[in-house]
Amino acid sequence: MAKRAKKKTTGLRPATTLVHGGIERSRFGETSEAIFLTQGYVYETAESAEARFKGDDPGHVYSRYSNPTVAMFEERMRLMEGAEAARATATGMAAVNIALMAGLKAGDHVVAAKALFGSCRYIIEDLLPRFGVTSTLVDGADLAQWKKAVKKGRTRAFFLESPTNPTLEIVDIAAVAEIARKAGARLIVDNVFATPLMQKPLELGADVVVYSATKHIDGQGRCLGGVILGGADFIDDVHTLLKHTGPSMSPFNAWVLLKGLETLPIRVDRQAASAAILADRIADHPAVKRTLYPGRADHPQAALAARQMTGGSTLVAFDVKGGKKGAFAVSNALKITRISNNLGDAKSLVTHPTTTTHQRLSEEARQELGITQGLLRLSVGIEDVEDLWEDLSQALDKAR
Ligand SMILES: *Cc1c(COP(=O)(O)O)cnc(C)c1O
Numbered sequence: 001m002a003k004r005a006k007k008k009t010t011g012l013r014p015a016t017t018l019v020h021g022g023i024e025r026s027r028f029g030e031t032s033e034a035i036f037l038t039q040g041y042v043y044e045t046a047e048s049a050e051a052r053f054k055g056d057d058p059g060h061v062y063s064r065y066s067n068p069t070v071a072m073f074e075e076r077m078r079l080m081e082g083a084e085a086a087r088a089t090a091t092g093m094a095a096v097n098i099a100l101m102a103g104l105k106a107g108d109h110v111v112a113a114k115a116l117f118g119s120c121r122y123i124i125e126d127l128l129p130r131f132g133v134t135s136t137l138v139d140g141a142d143l144a145q146w147k148k149a150v151k152k153g154r155t156r157a158f159f160l161e162s163p164t165n166p167t168l169e170i171v172d173i174a175a176v177a178e179i180a181r182k183a184g185a186r187l188i189v190d191n192v193f194a195t196p197l198m199q200k201p202l203e204l205g206a207d208v209v210v211y212s213a214t215k216h217i218d219g220q221g222r223c224l225g226g227v228i229l230g231g232a233d234f235i236d237d238v239h240t241l242l243k244h245t246g247p248s249m250s251p252f253n254a255w256v257l258l259k260g261l262e263t264l265p266i267r268v269d270r271q272a273a274s275a276a277i278l279a280d281r282i283a284d285h286p287a288v289k290r291t292l293y294p295g296r297a298d299h300p301q302a303a304l305a306a307r308q309m310t311g312g313s314t315l316v317a318f319d320v321k322g323g324k325k326g327a328f329a330v331s332n333a334l335k336i337t338r339i340s341n342n343l344g345d346a347k348s349l350v351t352h353p354t355t356t357t358h359q360r361l362s363e364e365a366r367q368e369l370g371i372t373q374g375l376l377r378l379s380v381g382i383e384d385v386e387d388l389w390e391d392l393s394q395a396l397d398k399a400r
Contacts, residue, residue, distance in 0.1 A: 006084070015265045035252060037251050067248075072254070080261070081200070084231050086228065086235065088254060089225070092210070099208055100123060103157055106133065109154040110157045112136075114369065117192075118358060160188075161191075162194065163194065178205065187208070189209050189210070192216075195268050197265055199310070204308065214344075271382060274383075274385040277389070278316055279295065280296070288320060289320070293312055293317075294309065295312020316380065317378070320396075320399055326399040330395045333395035333399075336383060348379065351377045
């Protein structure tokens with residue numbers, strides 16, 4: 001639950017915060033965070049139950065509302081992000097959906113970048129209109145389009161991802177935040193691709209940050225989860241919506257994710273370093289038409305990426321010659337990197353967006369986003385980079 005007067009950070013560096021932040025030990029003094037697999041809580045007296053329900057006593061009431069293990073995960077994320085408050089959700093999509101719904105009502109309008117994770121685009125394009133919330137999709141990199149899309153007095157939210165999936169395009173968060181502020185709209189940033197380590201949307205002026213914890217935060221392919229971070233008042237509204245509609249995080253998943261946060265910097269540093277090396281080698285391979293990596297000088301927005309992010313990315317996108325045939329040949333020839341639509345995992349994974357994650361879009365919509373038939377998205381894992389390259393180069397050789 002949102003609490004107002006909390007310190008926004010531990011004052012310690014991220015790697016330390018991610019190991020120790022938010023821990024609350026039980027009377028047994030356990031080293032590792034305890035898993036409180038309980039639906040509910042018992043009260044010493046009827047009076048104490050009454051006080052809990054009234055909110056006079058801050059203890060837990062029911063695990064759909066809050067849970068000690070989930071609360072530790074929320075607090076660690078809050079301290080990492082430097083937010084006033086945080087709430088965990090069952091999945092990343094629950095986080096996106098609740099973050100949007102909490103601040104919108106019929107008659108409102110949303111502006112979103114069109115390069116969005118498929119389900120986010122479904123919520124904005126298909127779901128919100130059913131409840132009277134209209135939307136405009138813009139080219140996220142074109143600031144004039146954000147400005148032009150604002151409907152005076154009606155635009156209540158801006159939504160974007162940066163870097164985007166799968167083409168790793170960068171949106172200027174500070175500039176869009178300024179346009180949102182002038183419009184009186186809340187800027188919600190889906191920060192999955194950058195991770196809390198490489199980009200700080202709240203410092204850049206965003207109001208709300210959401211994550212799919214399923215990705216780098218778990219990072220070992222085990223469970224789904226999400227989190228919403230922002231101002232205390234907004235997170236109070238999020239809490240109300242969450243507790244009454246139900247997509248709460250399981251305490252077991254919260255525990256897995258707490259363990260994931262401990263190793264997040266080690267994994268992400270390694271993944272991003274390997275991704276930078278692989279991006280350069282992929283770009284030099286004759287089977288590749290174009291390589292997209294925010295840490296490379298030839299990225300169309302390299303300067304913006306360097307200003308806004310403290311690292312490149314753990315993902316690399318590249319266009320294989322020969323279109324779908326070439327991309328499939330590379331995917332099928334890979335032995336270490338596996339074909340999967342997940343990302344941020346310890347295991348390297350490759351995706352062909354056109355036929356999987358972005359299959360729902362029309363060919364025209366895909367072309368608009370630069371999602372070509374030959375495009376592959378590589379999520380770089382923590383394996384030895386030389387093994388990854390040997391595997392990738394033999395696969396690329398086969399596509400020629
Ligand atoms: C995966 C993902 C989501 C959705 O998260 P789930 O945990 O799968 O529900 C939302 N946004 C982005 C950018 C993602 O990569």
